[in-house]
Amino acid sequence: MNDRDAAKARSLIAQAGGADKLPLESLGWLLPVLSGEANSKLEVAAIRRHLANRVEETAGNAHFTTSYGDGAHLMLHSNRRADGIILAALIGDDPTNDLIAKLARGLLAQRTAGRWENTQENCWVLLALDRYFNTYEKVTPNFIARAWLGDGYAGEHAFKGRTTERSQINVPMSFLMEKGGTPNLTLAKEGAGRMYYRIGMQYAPSNLQLKAADYGFTVTRVYEAVDNPNDVRRQEDGTWRIKAGAQVRVRLTMVAPARRYHVALVDPLPAGFEAMNPALATTGAIPRDPQAQQSNRWWWWQRTWYEHQNLRDERVEAFTSLLWEGVHTYSYVARATTPGVFVVPPTKAEEMYHPETYGRGASERVIIE
Numbered sequence: 001m002n003d004r005d006a007a008k009a010r011s012l013i014a015q016a017g018g019a020d021k022l023p024l025e026s027l028g029w030l031l032p033v034l035s036g037e038a039n040s041k042l043e044v045a046a047i048r049r050h051l052a053n054r055v056e057e058t059a060g061n062a063h064f065t066t067s068y069g070d071g072a073h074l075m076l077h078s079n080r081r082a083d084g085i086i087l088a089a090l091i092g093d094d095p096t097n098d099l100i101a102k103l104a105r106g107l108l109a110q111r112t113a114g115r116w117e118n119t120q121e122n123c124w125v126l127l128a129l130d131r132y133f134n135t136y137e138k139v140t141p142n143f144i145a146r147a148w149l150g151d152g153y154a155g156e157h158a159f160k161g162r163t164t165e166r167s168q169i170n171v172p173m174s175f176l177m178e179k180g181g182t183p184n185l186t187l188a189k190e191g192a193g194r195m196y197y198r199i200g201m202q203y204a205p206s207n208l209q210l211k212a213a214d215y216g217f218t219v220t221r222v223y224e225a226v227d228n229p230n231d232v233r234r235q236e237d238g239t240w241r242i243k244a245g246a247q248v249r250v251r252l253t254m255v256a257p258a259r260r261y262h263v264a265l266v267d268p269l270p271a272g273f274e275a276m277n278p279a280l281a282t283t284g285a286i287p288r289d290p291q292a293q294q295s296n297r298w299w300w301w302q303r304t305w306y307e308h309q310n311l312r313d314e315r316v317e318a319f320t321s322l323l324w325e326g327v328h329t330y331s332y333v334a335r336a337t338t339p340g341v342f343v344v345p346p347t348k349a350e351e352m353y354h355p356e357t358y359g360r361g362a363s364e365r366v367i368i369e
Helices: 005-017 024-034 038-054 079-093 098-111 117-135 175-179 290-295
Strands: 055-057 063-066 141-149 154-158 185-192 213-215 218-225 232-234 240-242 248-254 260-268 272-277 309-310 315-323 328-337 340-344 349-351 356-358 366-369
Touching: 005 024, 024 038, 038 055, 038 079, 063 079, 063 098, 063 154, 079 117, 079 366, 098 117, 098 260, 218 232, 232 309, 240 315, 260 290, 315 328
Parallel strands: 218 356, 240 366
Antiparallel strands: 055 063, 141 154, 141 185, 213 356, 218 248, 232 240, 248 328, 260 315, 260 349, 272 328, 309 315, 340 366, 349 356
């Protein structure tokens, strides 16, 4: 209400022992009081620095990880509410901050059926997004977007009015190979409104033996015997030897260092494997996972991290709209049906709408005999 008490805000920070000693949501409340106030430059700088150090950022999204001790429910605390409050504070403090658009995208990605988890989250997130809209998207779009690759003109598209319209320009890999070198990609906007864009590249690896990669996820895969320990063996060079006709448990482990949104975990099958789908009447009983039996002491309140799964002919998939930070496991049973030597592509986890945030395991060599 433009009735700021900056001196009191500074005293709260001093009483706590510094901005880094206060909860992030508290800093989201204090920053608007201190921002732009002549005597509060040191406190504002400390808050900005602490928020920059505590943000979890990927190529597409950003969010803050907060925590409270016992009694958090009395504060009606949640990570999404804190993100909304901090987003509104950053817009008022520094509208050019690169984190703002990523925070907005992260909050939009966390919706389920078009809303957030509770009334507090809906309220503060909507207030923050309303401020985002009035700050950055108040002008109705009416512009032409153009793209150049080096000296070559790639294309253009006109955007007019508030729509969800998108335009995609594809540049063949063969064209890039013919040009050689590293030409600059230039995007330009002529007209009013805000332009959002994404640049991505699809490519084919030159070597089938891919090493593991971590760009937001760490993923591993292990094959385990079900009936007889000798059915599945791993050689010193990493090659898996599996007895034909044996049941094999495939155990996947996925590590997310922070929240991830709309995640797909995809595990390609060796061509000699067939996943055993419990949804099919002809499959028969699926052997229970002994590790799950040991850990499911409180099975009546536990639930899986994934919301949906597919067992296909050539791959197995698991999906979730929100993945919390931590270690997540997924397992299924397959049968080794066809003898032969097979190269198995890596297991991969990715944010489906921001695939640049991904991770994969290594390629495997499987011999069924």
